[in-house]
Amino acid sequence: MAKKNTTHEQVGQTRALLKQAHQLIKSAQRPLLICHISPDGDAVGSMVGLGRVLRQMGLAPTLACSDSIPDTLSFIPGSDEIVSQVDAPFDLVIALDSSDMERLGQFPKSPGFADVPLLNIDHHLTNLNFGDVNLVDPQASSTAEIVLRLLGAFGAPLDADTATALLTGIVGDTRCFRTNNVSPQVLEAALRLMKAGASLPYVSLHALDSRPTAAVRLWGAALSQLQIEDHVIWTSIPLAVRQETGYTGTGDASLVSFLISAEDADAAAVFVERDDGRIDVGLRAKPGFDVAQVALQFGGGGHALAAGCTLPGPLDEAQARLLAVLKTSLVKQRAKRET
Numbered sequence: 258m259a260k261k262n263t264t265h266e267q268v269g270q271t272r273a274l275l276k277q278a279h280q281l282i283k284s285a286q287r288p289l290l291i292c293h294i295s296p297d298g299d300a301v302g303s304m305v306g307l308g309r310v311l312r313q314m315g316l317a318p319t320l321a322c323s324d325s326i327p328d329t330l331s332f333i334p335g336s337d338e339i340v341s342q343v344d345a346p347f348d349l350v351i352a353l354d355s356s357d358m359e360r361l362g363q364f365p366k367s368p369g370f371a372d373v374p375l376l377n378i379d380h381h382l383t384n385l386n387f388g389d390v391n392l393v394d395p396q397a398s399s400t401a402e403i404v405l406r407l408l409g410a411f412g413a414p415l416d417a418d419t420a421t422a423l424l425t426g427i428v429g430d431t432r433c434f435r436t437n438n439v440s441p442q443v444l445e446a447a448l449r450l451m452k453a454g455a456s457l458p459y460v461s462l463h464a465l466d467s468r469p470t471a472a473v474r475l476w477g478a479a480l481s482q483l484q485i486e487d488h489v490i491w492t493s494i495p496l497a498v499r500q501e502t503g504y505t506g507t508g509d510a511s512l513v514s515f516l517i518s519a520e521d522a523d524a525a526a527v528f529v530e531r532d533d534g535r536i537d538v539g540l541r542a543k544p545g546f547d548v549a550q551v552a553l554q555f556g557g558g559g560h561a562l563a564a565g566c567t568l569p570g571p572l573d574e575a576q577a578r579l580l581a582v583l584k585t586s587l588v589k590q591r592a593k594r595e596t
């Protein structure tokens with residue numbers, strides 16, 4: 258009974274939030290849509306999908322991201338309209354797929370940002386609710402799924418390009434409906450998008466099964482340095498190795514999602530040395546474990562099974578610090594499970 262009440266409350270709360278988000282958007286004319294740095298398919302797909310519908314509603318949105326959009330995401334219709342500098346005035350900010358303000362890059366420091374309402378649309382467990390309205394649902398598979406709900410609240414018609422953008426977010430964040438947050442609602446959302454003209458084979462081919470050849474070389478170099486200890490599997494990508502392989506993207510080219518497939522691993526980590534000397538860490542956990550709490554301790558965030566953070570260099574120190582905390586956390590998590 259208690260559970261049922263909670264569910265009703267959540268649904269009521271979500272409806273109220275959707276209404277508040279709708280109100281904010283209705284009173285805006287020039288919204289600024291921004292997504293997180295090192296953008297992925299959900300960041301770009303949810304932003305472009307929402308931007309297209311806002312434009313169809315007669316608004317003049319600007320779409321921006323601090324980092325450039327990787328070539329692998331250029332198949333998302335309208336992703337070429339995303340800018341990295343904002344000159345135009347705006348009367349509302351909509352943050353997408355970002356758990357905190359730091360992940361929004363330089364925009365929170367730009368003039369006018371603090372003077373307009375901020376709508377925060379996200380699904381990270383670790384979201385800091387930094388908006389005036391926080392349309393945040395950690396149960397959602399992706400930010401794109403929440404955007405689809407919002408478009409439902411508008412009664413907005415979906416065209417094939419909007420549907421393709423949003424399906425990219427869902428497919429990317431669920432690794433094509435394979436993560437443990439995939440519910441019948443997620444499949445229903447995907448069904449709606451396919452009926453609106455999105456192609457699942459096309460989206461999954463581009464979003465998951467296509468990468469620069471240099472990324473494959475990067476995997477090779479990183480896999481040759483693989484280590485496993487105390488049920489944690491990890492590897493590092495020093496700057497020099499990244500340069501040798503010719504990989505120009507940020508992050509680990511999704512290697513960490515592959516590492517966690519190792520049967521002996523409860524958690525996986527990949528340490529990537531950035532151009533500025535800081536270390537990006539990608540973390541994954543097997544179901545039943547939680548790496549978001551570890552990422553959060555280092556100022557990062559994410560979901561229980563997929564999280565990340567950025568540590569100061571040098572590489573070996575960052576690695577030692579994070580692995581110590583991760584291993585201790587896993588020991589505690591195992592002990593808790595056994596009680």
Ligand code: AMP
Pocket residue numbers: 356360381508513538539540556557558559560563564565566567
């Ligand atoms: P990734 O390993 O880049 O695919 O990221 C996995 C999850 O962790 C995603 O939900 C990211 O948004 C989140 N994440 C990755 N890096 C960070 C970071 N430095 N701060 C906060 N969240 C992060």
Ligand code: MN
Pocket residue numbers: 293297298299300354
């Ligand atoms: Mn994302």
Ligand code: MN
Pocket residue numbers: 299300354380398399400430
């Ligand atoms: Mn996401």
